[in-house]
Amino acid sequence: MSMDFIIAAIITVVGISTPILLAGLGELVVEKSGVLNLGVEGMMLLGAIGGFGGSVMASMYGLGPLAPWIGVLTGALAGMLGALLFGFFALTLNSNQVATGLALTIFGTGLSSLIGVSFVGRIIPQFGSIFPPELARDPILKLFFGYSPIVYFALVMVFAVGWFLRSTRAGLILRAVGENDLSAHSIGYSVVRVRYAAVAFGGAMAGIGGAYFSMVITPMWAERMTAGRGWIALALVVFAGWRAGRLLAGAYFFGVLMALELYAKAAGFSILPSQFWAAMPYLMTVVVLTLISMRDRVGLNAPACLGKPFLPAT
């Protein structure tokens, strides 16, 4: 294997794992607060169309160079709005979180297609590296400078989320709410408000992850373009044992699997059909979840209140 190939492969893996890393980090915070939002896939799709639509609109209004940045913001906003919808039903009205999350995914899929109709066939410039072209082109330096700004943002967020949960007061409160909502409530914290904040953050992160699809991976809009990655992000959180550092490792692991599919297709492997490689990330998700569950019965790591509605005695 040549050096060039290895560098290209690393760049592919880092790029392809960014959406699930972003969405996974968001969901990690959500679950730490005791909420299970299964609507990640829907929020990513909303983010994908929100980001794409936002940057198309921004360049139409003559904001050319700023357009991709605005796209990231509108993508985050779209994901967050989806999350708040989930929050209204699951947190304010205490509806079943599993089913409400599914509803959000169905909703996001439908709404993104509806909005997307007017954007089908448009192409935007890829939101790639913003470093001087010499840096992004040099075979070795591009390992560090060859990515979209969203990639660096995702990496910074790994540390930010880890630090926030571990070392800040707000992070401590968030964990308390997720571990024992009734105690947190009785010492005066607003469980619902903390959870809303967490859910909104999770939506924004999933939204940016979705925007990465429509602005970086393939700078265009296609229905259901996230292709189930939102669900892999959910599995990633379990895989990571609710820890930000392990989430990064997990994202790259899945990134390698997804890259294998691309390379297998490109190389035209004849021994195994391409569908085998396409099924690989999903199959491996099941295998990995099983291995993880065998080792440390997942229940031990999961936040104690995960998925349970908050019902204080009034």
Add this chain to the structure above:
Amino acid sequence: MRLKLEKRQQPSKLMQVVTPIASVLLTMLVGVVVFDLIGIDGQRAVVDIFLTPLLASYKWQDVAVKAAPLVIIALGLSIGNRANVWNIGAEGQYIIGALCAAGIGIAAGTAGGPIVIVSMILAGIVGGSAWAAVPAALKTRFGVNEILSSLMLTYVALQVLSYLVGGPWKDPNGRNFPATAPLLPDQTLPILFPGTTIHLGVAIALVLPFVFWLLMSRSVFGYQIRVVGAAPNAARHGGFDGNETVWLAMLIGGGMAGLAGALEFAGALKAINLGFPSGYGFTAIIVSFLGRLHPIGCLIAGIVLAVTYVGGQVAQTTVHIPNSTAGIFQAMMLFFILASDILVRYRVRLVPSTKAAPQPAAGE
């Protein structure tokens, strides 16, 4: 003044019937407003999606054929949903069921008749159950979350389908189009009313809800499912095995999804191509909740959702909205029905907003 929730001693029977109807009506209302906001004739769209398929008699057969798989899958899923076993991979089990039936069809060659048809149906049930047995085994043996595993297997099933119809099972006379060879006339399900598309599967979908109703209300099994869902701790003390419940819920859910897939293949489509997966397995989750997890409720809700599918196609041509719009309506219905759950379990009262602790009501 503020709203106060009082837990009901018994879930409200009235609300269980009223809330699904209210959810559908509310969805229609919100639909009109939202569509008007985004510049589509909202009233026209909602009428076309929800009413045209019911008013135009030539659409009834479409509704019946679309409702059949939804009802059948939802019946199975309701068992799991009741027992808090979350099988969201019904779409995959549906696909595998259909593929197993197609395998029998291919193996049968030119042979036809009742034996082939019954074998296809049984193969569908077995295939769907087997696909659902994987999450069940992983859940009971290793504690793997069944939500994720069942869903991941749906994506795997999609690739299995893509591989089979594009490779070994591709119709040799099909101009290289990735699809299985169509079934011969005596290999397909009988048509119930000559000149329509209403096949035997529709009749099965009409009968099964009553079978499930009997099963759920009269058998120990039905009791077990209800107790496990409502009070898991009590169920454990009562000697009901949690693992057994997971197995039963997954196998029945998968079996019904597989049955629906086989019937859709042998009754409606007669060949499997890449467009076969239609999202019925996901929509059936909505049907299950809209039907309040009750077999007869699933029957009615399945018809409602089938109407939105057929109506979505109508609206596609009349007000030019994409087919996926029906999905928005379906999701809204699910949101509303889940939210209204609170009205079933709680009594909502307006009380004066005071800081003082609420007084217990007399007689409670």
